[in-house]
Amino acid sequence: ITARFNRNILTRINRELDAAFRLETFEHYAFYNAGQSRVEMHLVSTEEQVVDVFGTAVAFSVGESIHTENSYKYSPDEFMQLAATAGWHTEQHWLADKKLFATYLLRSS
Structure with a gap:
């Protein structure tokens, strides 16, 4: 695909x-x-x-x-720093099995 x-x-x-x-x-x-x-x-x-x-x-x-x-591809810390730089606050995040993927709940700062 x-x-x-x-x-x-x-x-x-x-x-x-x-x-x-x-x-x-x-x-x-x-x-x-x-x-x-x-x-x-x-x-x-x-x-x-x-x-x-x-x-x-x-x-x-x-x-x-x-x-x-x-x-x-970003580690959770790298992604949260990138989001913060863009004006977002990480409210919560969830890691998939083996920590290969993540979902983030972001709020505008």
């Missing part, structure tokens, strides 16, 4: 920017970038190709990627 969602950006570029991406020539690739505390989504070209995007030729080498998304 995530791969289809990620490739959908090419479908939209084809439709909205009159491009000619062939979806089958790009593979979904996701990884955790520990230095940036984020999951990155990329679409990687599986072949050397040139794609027309709104009248401009864009060349891709085999293995070259389009960086499509970042999903940042």
Whole structure:
């Protein structure tokens, strides 16, 4: 499902920017970038190709990627500090099993 969602950006570029991406020539690739505390989504070209995007030729080498998304990951303390900086107070939070996910109840400060 995530791969289809990620490739959908090419479908939209084809439709909205009159491009000619062939979806089958790009593979979904996701990884955790520990230095940036984020999951990155990329679409990687599986072949050397040139794609027309709104009248401009864009060349891709085999293995070259389009960086499509970042999903940042925060510890509870990091998130609460970020929320406070934005003017929110953490009233309560709940951690899922293994503490991989959390839900926060925030109030405007």
